[in-house]
Each structure stands twice: as C-alpha cells, then as structure tokens.
Amino acid sequence: MLNLLEVDQVSRRFALRGGRVLRAVDAVSLTVGAGESVGVVGESGSGKSTLSRMIVRLLDPTEGTIRFEGESIDEVPAKRFNTHRLRSAIQMVFQDATDSLDPRLRVADAIAEPLRALPDLRALSPAARRDRVQEVAAQVDLAAPLLDRYPHQLSGGQKARVGIARALVSRPRLLVLDEPTAALDVSVQATVLALLARLQRELGLAMLFVSHDLNVVRLITRRVVVMRAGRIVESGPVDQVFQNPAHEYTQALVAAIPAPPAARLATRENH
Ligand SMILES: Nc1ncnc2c1ncn2[C@@H]1O[C@H](COP(=O)(O)OP(=O)(O)OP(=O)(O)O)[C@@H](O)[C@H]1O
Ligand SMILES: [Mg+2]
Numbered sequence: 644m645l646n647l648l649e650v651d652q653v654s655r656r657f658a659l660r661g662g663r664v665l666r667a668v669d670a671v672s673l674t675v676g677a678g679e680s681v682g683v684v685g686e687s688g689s690g691k692s693t694l695s696r697m698i699v700r701l702l703d704p705t706e707g708t709i710r711f712e713g714e715s716i717d718e719v720p721a722k723r724f725n726t727h728r729l730r731s732a733i734q735m736v737f738q739d740a741t742d743s744l745d746p747r748l749r750v751a752d753a754i755a756e757p758l759r760a761l762p763d764l765r766a767l768s769p770a771a772r773r774d775r776v777q778e779v780a781a782q783v784d785l786a787a788p789l790l791d792r793y794p795h796q797l798s799g800g801q802k803a804r805v806g807i808a809r810a811l812v813s814r815p816r817l818l819v820l821d822e823p824t825a826a827l828d829v830s831v832q833a834t835v836l837a838l839l840a841r842l843q844r845e846l847g848l849a850m851l852f853v854s855h856d857l858n859v860v861r862l863i864t865r866r867v868v869v870m871r872a873g874r875i876v877e878s879g880p881v882d883q884v885f886q887n888p889a890h891e892y893t894q895a896l897v898a899a900i901p902a903p904p905a906a907r908l909a910t911r912e913n914h
Contacts (some may be wrong), residue, residue, distance in 0.1 A: 647676060649818060650674070650708075650709055653670070654668055654705040666705075668700070670707070671707075671874065671875055673878070675814070677889070680851075681696065681864055681865075682853075682881060683851070683868050684860050684869055684870070685855065685869060686855060688872075689873065690872070691822075692821055699734070699735040700733065702722050711817070714732075731760070732813060733817045735739055735810060736807055736814040736818060739825075750780075750785070750797070752814055754776045754809050772783070783805075783838060784804065784840070799827050802826060806823070822853055823839070825854070836863060857885065857896055858900055860881065866881060869892065876890045
C-alpha cells in the first residue's frame with residue numbers, strides 16, 4: 644500500500660514551570676496508507692492529541708519529519724499551514740463538536756466555512772458551494788432542513804455529524820479523528836461509528852483514529868498503535884494486539900475494557 648502519511652521520529656517537548664521539560668510525544672514513527680485506517684490508543688496524557696495536532700499541522704513538532712504523499716510538511720509552521728495547498732487534504736474531526744462549532748453560524752455556513760477559507764477552494768461560486776454543502780450533508784445523513792439550524796438546536800449526534808461534514812467538505816484524503824465520539828451517549832456513539840466506517844469505505848478515506856476506548860478503535864481500524872507516556876509501546880493488526888497483547892501496558896488496557904458493542908453497531912445506523 645502506498646503510504647499517504649509518514650511520521651518519522653516525531654517528538655514534541657513542552658516547557659513546564661520550574662524549568663522542567665515534558666516529552667509529550669517522544670520519537671514516534673507511524674505510517675498510514677492511502678485509504679487505510681489506523682488506530683491510536685493509550686491512557687489519558689499518553690500524547691494522542693499532541694500527536695494528532697502535529698499531524699494535522701495545528702502544532703509544530705520539536706523534532707522529526709511528517710510527510711504527506713511524499714512531501715515533507717513539518718517545515719511549514721503550523722500557523723502558516725492554513726494557507727498551504729495540502730490543508731484541504733488533511734482535515735481533523737474534534738472530540739466535542741459543541742466546542743468546535745461557532746454558535747452564531749447556521750449549520751450550512753459552518754459546513755461551508757472551510758470552502759471559503761481554503762486557498763484551493765475559495766474560488767468556488769456560491770452555487771457550487773451550496774451544492775457541495777448539500778452533497779456532504781447527505782453523505783453524513785444530515786437532513787436538509789437541519790442546514791438552516793444553529794448548533795444549539797441540534798442533538799449531540801447531529802452536531803457530531805456537522806463536525807464530520809465540515810471536515811469532509813474539502814474532500815480530504817486523510818482524516819484525523821481525535822476521540823470523535825467520546826462526548827456522545829453510547830447508542831449515539833454506535834451510530835456515528837457506523838457512519839464513519841461507511842464513509843471510510845465509500846470515500847476511500849484514510850483515517851487516523853484516536854481513542855482511549857479500544858472497542859471503538861477495533862470497530863473502525865485494522866491496525867493500531869498503542870501509546871504510553873509519549874512513546875509507541877506496541878503496534879500491529881488490531882486483532883493481534885487485542886487478542887494477544889505483547890506489552891503489559893496493552894494487556895492492562897485490554898483487561899480494562901467492557902464487552903464490545905459490535906452487535907449493536909451492525910444493526911443501527913440512523914438518527
Ligand atoms: N500546550 C501544552 N503545554 C504543556 N503541556 C502540554 C500541552 N499540551 C499537552 N500537554 C501535556 O502533554 C501530555 C500529553 O497530552 P495529550 O493531550 O497529548 O494526551 P492525550 O493522550 O490526548 O490524553 P487524553 O486521553 O486525556 O486526551 C500531557 O501530560 C499534557 O498535560
Ligand atoms: Mg487527547
């Protein structure tokens with residue numbers, strides 16, 4: 644499989660008070676193939692979000708290389724990446740759609756916002772923009788009347804769909820999802836996961852899927868990396884890592900999870 648994303652020995656240090664330095668991410672390497680979906684699991688504070696933010700170029704690495712389609716993107720400062728040609732290709736879905744949606748924007752405008760901002764898409768006509776918003780809303784099962792609403796008029800599951808639609812509107816080739824369903828009730832979570840699995844299949848999207856919940860990762864990805872204290876301690880095919888974890892930290896993570904919601908996922912994908 645052709646590598647879409649190559650993360651090579653990437654680290655991020657944070658200066659803490661008292662002169663201490665935290666290695667939030669420490670020499671992490673991973674790849675994501677075109678159309679492939681890779682999971683990142685680990686306990687709270689293991690560096691999952693810091694890694695995600697570096698990959699989507701919201702945060703600068705202190706060391707290492709990030710390549711997308713063979714092109715090194717770590718040298719472009721995060722604050723300038725918004726106008727980079729590849730911004731539309733690498734998008735992020737955030738944990739809490741309530742936090743990441745502007746309360747003053749109607750759903751249609753929230754979804755269209757990246758189209759107005761991204762350098763390669765700014766030239767779209769208003770009609771083309773509207774068509775694209777409607778198309779992507781349909782892809783995430785958001786009924787057309789919802790496009791006129793404001794975020795506070797939506798359910799948690801609907802807001803999550805808006806967050807996904809916003810990330811998809813620029814036709815990204817890589818989606819980084821940082822705990823995309825963690826803020827949702829379990830039943831709604833299952834429907835959103837089923838939606839993500841379908842989108843991945845239908846659109847051939849590559850995903851880096853971050854979660855502290857191993858069951859969730861197992862439903863969405865084939866390959867997983869396990870992070871602890873900024874480092875990858877184990878990686879491999881998801882079933883192998885789950886059924887036969889090599890590292891005691893992974894064994895503890897696996898032992899701590901309840902039974903998988905897979906049966907539920909298979910039958911309910913609406914709402
Ligand atoms: N801007 C920052 N300044 C200082 N320390 C930070 C900063 N951002 C993150 N950290 C620290 O880096 C470490 C990793 O944090 P990170 O948010 O990446 O973990 P995580 O795996 O996403 O955790 P969670 O599961 O709780 O979301 C934590 O110790 C965190 O406190
Ligand atoms: Mg996090």
